[in-house]
Amino acid sequence: MHPSDASARTPDGVVAQAAGAASLSVLDAHVADCFACPRLVTWRTDIAVARRAAFRDQEYWGRPVPGFGPAGAEIAILGLAPAAHGGNRTGRIFTGDRSGDVLFAALHRAGLANQPTSVSIDDGLELRHTRIFAAVRCAPPDNKPLPAERDTCAPWLRRELELIRPTLRVVVALGAFAWQAWWPAMISVYGESPPVPRPKFGHGALVRVPGVPDLLGCFHVSQQNTFTGRLTPAMLDGVFARAKALAGLA
Numbered sequence: 015m016h017p018s019d020a021s022a023r024t025p026d027g028v029v030a031q032a033a034g035a036a037s038l039s040v041l042d043a044h045v046a047d048c049f050a051c052p053r054l055v056t057w058r059t060d061i062a063v064a065r066r067a068a069f070r071d072q073e074y075w076g077r078p079v080p081g082f083g084p085a086g087a088e089i090a091i092l093g094l095a096p097a098a099h100g101g102n103r104t105g106r107i108f109t110g111d112r113s114g115d116v117l118f119a120a121l122h123r124a125g126l127a128n129q130p131t132s133v134s135i136d137d138g139l140e141l142r143h144t145r146i147f148a149a150v151r152c153a154p155p156d157n158k159p160l161p162a163e164r165d166t167c168a169p170w171l172r173r174e175l176e177l178i179r180p181t182l183r184v185v186v187a188l189g190a191f192a193w194q195a196w197w198p199a200m201i202s203v204y205g206e207s208p209p210v211p212r213p214k215f216g217h218g219a220l221v222r223v224p225g226v227p228d229l230l231g232c233f234h235v236s237q238q239n240t241f242t243g244r245l246t247p248a249m250l251d252g253v254f255a256r257a258k259a260l261a262g263l264a
């Protein structure tokens with residue numbers, strides 16, 4: 015897919031389009047049409063062309079992956095970036111990979127998803143009270159966005175937070191990258207300063223600032239964590255039970 019006249023193609027273009035998005039559906043459409051980071055555009059496209067052998071017969075999304083979940087969400091789950099053969103393949107965040115298997119099974123156990131699996135964009139999955147999005151919306155090489163790419167993508171995150179601000183009560187940060195991405199978003203959306211010194215990321219770490227959604231840390235649902243037992247289903251259940259309680263949903 016190539017950029018059109020309507021596509022965001024520069025950091026300034028992202029700022030302008032994000033600021034002008036009056037609804038989540040408009041924001042999602044702009045995000046999916048973004049070409050502002052040359053390295054990531056090349057990477058996401060190359061992956062979509064090369065494909066993994068198991069998905070050889072599928073057409074990859076190969077574009078930025080917008081957020082997923084209802085506009086009136088009380089809980090946000092903030093991830094790092096889409097996976098090359100997960101969200102970048104299916105077009106929905108955490109969909110079609112092992113990380114998503116673990117995450118959506120936990121959300122289903124918590125009553126926050128209508129089904130425990132997330133395999134394709136048309137599989138009927140619906141979230142309740144919860145919206146999921148990533149700090150960087152394109153799959154990066156080695157799951158490592160560059161600082162400049164994180165900063166270029168930040169206006170999409172900020173605008174998404176502004177649009178769900180009326181209902182948002184808790185942000186679950188999946189991993190240290192998301193935890194760090196929260197602070198500048200919090201400053202710009204809520205106009206509040208983070209505690210000094212900035213709280214360190216940890217599983218179960220909680221930061222409460224008046225007037226701002228609670229921030230709850232959770233180890234990332236990567237295979238590196240779930241296959242090694244660093245993050246267990248019981249630990250995820252604990253996080254989502256706590257998130258629900260903090261959001262007034264329990």
Ligand code: SF4
Nearest residue numbers: 048050051078152167
């Ligand atoms: S990472 Fe974000 S800003 Fe960069 S191209 Fe993807 S959607 Fe656009």
